[in-house]
Amino acid sequence: SRIFVVNGPNLNLLGQREPGIYGAKTLADIAADLVERAAGRVELEFRQSNHEGDLVGYIHEAGLEGAGVILNAGAYTHTSIALADAIKAAHARVVEVHLSNVHAREAFRHHSYLSPVCVGVIAGFGDRSYHLALEALLEMQS
Ligand code: DQA
Numbered sequence: 001s002r003i004f005v006v007n008g009p010n011l012n013l014l015g016q017r018e019p020g021i022y023g024a025k026t027l028a029d030i031a032a033d034l035v036e037r038a039a040g041r042v043e044l045e046f047r048q049s050n051h052e053g054d055l056v057g058y059i060h061e062a063g064l065e066g067a068g069v070i071l072n073a074g075a076y077t078h079t080s081i082a083l084a085d086a087i088k089a090a091h092a093r094v095v096e097v098h099l100s101n102v103h104a105r106e107a108f109r110h111h112s113y114l115s116p117v118c119v120g121v122i123a124g125f126g127d128r129s130y131h132l133a134l135e136a137l138l139e140m141q142s
Helices: 027-038 052-064 074-078 081-089 128-141
Strands: 003-007 044-048 068-072 093-098 120-123
Touching: 003 027, 003 052, 003 128, 027 044, 027 128, 044 052, 052 068, 052 081, 068 128, 093 128, 120 128
Parallel strands: 003 044, 003 068, 068 093, 093 120
Antiparallel strands: none
């Protein structure tokens, strides 16, 4: 089955958004790297939205088709009960990812509503966090 790569608010601005924290790569660069790594192994489906409800919809969609999800929910990680409920309701297999090490940053980034309903969490490796999440989902699938 496919793997959804879902990015939340402000991640469309990667490359220009606080590059000291989030790196110089754009979301398109990260997507291109992932496509290369996934080639011949799994089909990827990319989504990005700045709207919480859209993200809820993507999780439902992935859950319905039994697809794994690489999810960077951005700041909704720290606020969204709706997104946590969606992961649960859709029985979606989700790996939570963050570019930055959220635990080394402000206290309000230390709590995630999503972690308890995710398979696992990868944070702090920059764009490599996405690569590691892909490998984790592929290893669990095989
Ligand atoms: C982030 C960390 C969040 O705290 C922040 O709101 C983001 C990006 C990360 O990838 O490091 O938007 O999810």
